[in-house]
Amino acid sequence: MKFDQPATLNPIDRARVVGKPVDRIDGPLKVAGAAPYAYERHDVAPNPAYGWMIGSAIAKGTINSIDTTEAEAAPGVLAVLTHANAGALGKGNMNTARLLGGPDIQHYDQAVALVVAETFEQARDAAKLVRVDYTQGQGKFDLLVGVKTAQPPKSVQGSPADTSVGDFDGAFKSAAVKVDQTYTTPDQSHAMMEPHATTAAWAGDKLTVWTSNQMVTWAVKEMAKTLKIAPENVQVVSPYIGGGFGSKLFLRADALLAALGARAVGRPVKVALARPQIPNNTTHRPATIQRLRIGATKDGVIQAIGHDVWAGDLPGGDVESAGLQTRLLYAGKNRKTTHRLAELDLPEGNAMRAPGEAVGLLALEVAMDELAEACGVDPVELRIKNDIQYDPEAGPKRPFSSRKLIECLQQGAERFGWSKRNPKPGQVREGDFLIGMGVAAAFRNNMAMPSGARVAIDGKGRITVSTDMTDIGTGTYTIIAQTAAELLGVNVSDVTVKLGDSSFPASAGSGGQWGANSSTAGVYATCMTLRGMLAQKAGFNAEDALFEDGMIKAAGKAIPLRDAVGREGISVDDKIEFGDLTERYAQATFGAHFCEVAVDRFTGEVHVRRMGGAFAAGRILNPKTARSQVIGAMTMGVGAALMEELVVDKRFGYFVNHDMAEYHVPVHADIPEQDVLFLDELDDKSSPMKAKGVGELGICGAGAAVANAIYNATGVRLRDYPMTLDKVIGGLAKA
Template sequence: MKFDTPAKANPIDKGRVVGIPHDRIDGAAKVTGTAPYAYERHDAAPNAAYGWIVGSAIAKGRIAAMDLRAAEAAPGVLGIVTHANAGKLTKGNMNTAHLLGGPQIEHFEQAVALVVADTLENARAAAALVHIDYTPESGKFDLAAEAIRGVVPPDSFGTPADTSAGDFDGAFSRAAVKLEQRYTTPDHSHAMMEPHASIAAWNGDKLTLWTSNQMIAWTVGDVARTLGIPKANVRLISPYIGGGFGAKLFLRADALLAALGARQVGRPVKVALARPQIPNNTTHRPATIQRIRIGADRDGVIDAIAHEVWSGDLPGGSAETAAAQTRLLYRGANRMTAHRLTTLNLPEGNAMRAPGEAVGLLALEVAMDELAEMCGVDPVELRIRNDVQFDPEAGPQRPFSSRKLVECLRAGADRFGWNRRIPKPGQVRDGRWLVGMGMASAFRNNLAGKSGARIGIDAQGRVVVETDMTDIGTGSYTIIAQTAAEMLGVPLEQVTVRLGDSRFPVSAGSGGQWGANSSTAGVYAAAMALRAKLAEAAGYPVDAAGFEDGLIRNGNESRKLAALAGDTGLWAEDSMEYGDLDKRYAQATFGAHFCEVGVDTDTAEVRIRRMGGAFAAGRILNPKSARSQVIGAMTMGAGAALMEALDVDTRFGFFVNHDMAEYLVPVHADIPQQDVLFIDELDDKSSPMKAKGVGELGICGAGAAVANAIYNAAGLRVRDYPITIDKLLRAQMA
């Protein structure tokens, strides 16, 4: 099915099941421990041996010699995989560094061996006996020092690194109010709950991987490519995922090394990354240096805006597209954005929840707060004045498909009690706390991608949906079931959803907040095909047929779907593909974040007191799971504002704080009441679901609202994230 013209009224509009805040249909299994995760699939792969990854102790250089004798002789050891015996491995299309290093070392903790043994303890103990002599080489690890050598990176998802419109330099130099500031954000680790984990089993030349992966088809492709085997010989099974945030978009070392280990020892092998291995072995969100310049008139109306971003990655890697939102968020005839990418020999930088916008808005929305103060304009009003209903780089001929930023700002401000904010910092005292409010716009691009599904109905009227879509904790199971139930007019309880298996039709997968809208649109397409088959079986014209209460109706006639399915059942498969509506219309999701913090007058400790936001993201398929996505993302935004940072040791070239005792994310005590309002919106250009993504929108701008609240509370502006006590004390003493 092709979606190339705006959606008309369709069965989803009934809103009988879709749009209801239904509990997760997989919730009971998850909270009772009966939803098996990859590493637990002893039932599917009995007798699995245990693999333990040995990571490189240097960041760059070569392995001069490996002595495996002691490890091989250790109790229980079945085999050791290294570059020397793994056979030819081709790097995956989605990988920047090789997942099995050696003799060349590309980054610290890059896997250089897998020790396979009968027990986890034996594998781990033997891994410590692998002796490696390295010849280190000097590397580049300091973004601030290397930024100057940055070059224009390749296009990202079809968008160029640099853009411009009008004459920024001229307009900026003439502007009545000029803001120019520099902001930095550190490297971030996904820190999802379930580590990367896989079990691999070979049956002849066919490989099955039980793994934890967001993008089944991408990863099947890269497994096949890396091992040099046909895709048809690779099966991936990933029905439950304990969080991903982008860490599991790709084939990673756990899955590849489990496959290599299983091949070597001739039995299934399971591999999980230990928590302290994850930050340096896997991908991370890269650090950025950002320069923002805004030229406005005295009322804050923007005439010129520029956002430049520097980030680093391994050779062949990609840039953090932190200027992305600045191309679309605010008006201004004269504008430019630029990304520069420099080589760093740190571990691989890559996508983490809302790549680009999550850190771009940490800078842009603080810059807007600073501009508001310079102009003496309320920060909410400033954003309203700079709203634009079309792509400001392309001009009015490319309008937004839907854009309710102003509605979000107004409704959010109203609910939060923004009018009680005192613009001058440092005015509100509550005991030992200085209290302040801050806000920020939320913006995240909307992407939709081809997504397939098959759907069947049996003689009992049970509906089954199969797609390789994944549920990374987001609620995919539930919204897919809701979609199928709505389309076929059956109760939700009668729908079974099967996900995350490469034998199912290829979906859009989970990433870039494209999963919900894309995968349900794929189910919509398959359901339309099944409706046609059911109508044909009933002898009704499909366009006139109605589906409700387990029946297909035509005028006063009706037939039971179960009866039409017959003993063999009826199945249909289709996918949703997209035309050029995303070229003709800018598509994005919007919101407004509000935050109240207390800053301790003595110690500069920051405590968030309230967070609230209003969001417009098309049809909200399930307000309960959508709210969970948003509050989780707001929490992540609070973490980015206040504590999250991978600390780079530029001598050794690694992230020092590589465990969850030292890489801090918010705990319950950090996060108070969070209020989420969804603004009614249907986007008929996004898909027949009229939905957009919402899984990443909540992180976008949340941290800036915290930063702006700190400024309003205490008059302290820290532009280097995270805003920790040491930086606040230094700002205070400066």
């Protein structure tokens, strides 16, 4: 099915099942410990051996030699693999550094060897016996130094690195009110619960990897290219993923090493990265330096807006696209955005939940707060005043497909009690605590990806949906079951969903907030094809047929679905493809975050007392699972605001706090109350589901709302994240 015209009234609009708060169908398996994750596939890979990755002890340089003699003689050891004996390897397109390093080293903890043994403990202990001799090179590890030689990247998520509309410099210079500030965000870790883990097995020249990966089709192609084998000889299976946030978008070292180890020892091999290995060996969100310049009239109408971004990555890597939302979120005739990439020898920077917007809004939405104060305008009203219903860079010829930012701000403010906020900072006290409220807009681009599915109905009327789509804790199993149930007129309990296997039709995969909308649209396309076939078999006009209560109804007659299917059953493959609607219409999701904090005036400790958010993201396919996604994203926003930072040792080029004891993330006690409101919205230009993504929208702007609340509480304006208590108390001392 080609989706190239706005959706009209269709069977999804009946909303009998879709749009309802259905419990997660995979929930019972997970709470019972019966959902098989990648490292636990005992049933499919009997008698496995175990691998332990050895990472580079230097960040830049060369391996002179690797002595594996002592390790190979250790109890239980089956093999020790290095670049010297692993065989000729290629390199995939989606990992910046090689997944098995040597002789040259590209970053700290780059895999340089794998020890395979009978038990996990034997592999781990033997790894300590491998002797690697290095020549250490001179690396570049400091973004502040790197900006001096930073260059424009080829593109930013497929868009130009720089954009310019009107005369930004002239308009900013002549503006009555100006904001010109620099904001910094640190390197951040995904910190998902499940580590990167894989079980691999060979059957002749056929490889199967049971792994934790968000994009199954990508993983097949990358593995085949890296091992230099045909893609049809690779099967990737990833039915359950214990969190990813972008860190598992691409093939990583655990999967490659497990495959190499299994090939070397002739039996299945399991490899899981230890928690301290993950931040440096896999990917992270890169640090940024961002300069925001906004020029406005005295009453707050933006005349000029500029956003300059500097970020770093390994040579050949990508820039953090922190200026993208500034191209679309607010009005302003004179505009300018730039991105510059500094080459650094730190571990690979790549996608982390809402790449670009998550950190871009940490800067932009604080700058908007500073503008509101400079103009004496309420921060909510300032944002409403600068709303725009079309792409401000392209002009009215490219309107938004739907845009309810104003409604989000207004309804969110009323629900949160924004009118009770004292606009003058530092005025509200409760004992030793200073109380403040903050607001920030939420924005995330809406993307759609081709997605396929197979829908089969057996002779008893049982429906099975199969697609290589993944569920990273988002509720994919449930919304796909809801979609099929809605279209075929059955209960959710009548649908079995099979995910995450490359032998199934290729889907959109889980990433970029496109997963739910795209994958359900693929199921929609397949079910619509199936409906037409079944209606024809039943002797009905497909356009007149009504599927409900397990029946096909038309012209006053009703036939049970199983009768129309027949004893042999029926199976259909189809997919959704998208036309140029994203070019004709700007498509995005919107929201408004509100936060109340209490700051201890003596210690600088920040307590988030409550958060509220109002969001417009098209049809909400399942409000229960969507709310779960949003409150999780808001929690990550609090982490970005107050505590999350991968600390770089600028002498040796590695992240010092590379475990969950030292890399701090919010816990339950940090987030006492979160309120989520979804606005009614259907976006007929997004997909036949009229839905959009929501899982990443919730993080966008959340941290800025916390920062703005801290300022309202204390009068301390911080522009360097995270806003740890030493920075807050330092500001309080100056104030």
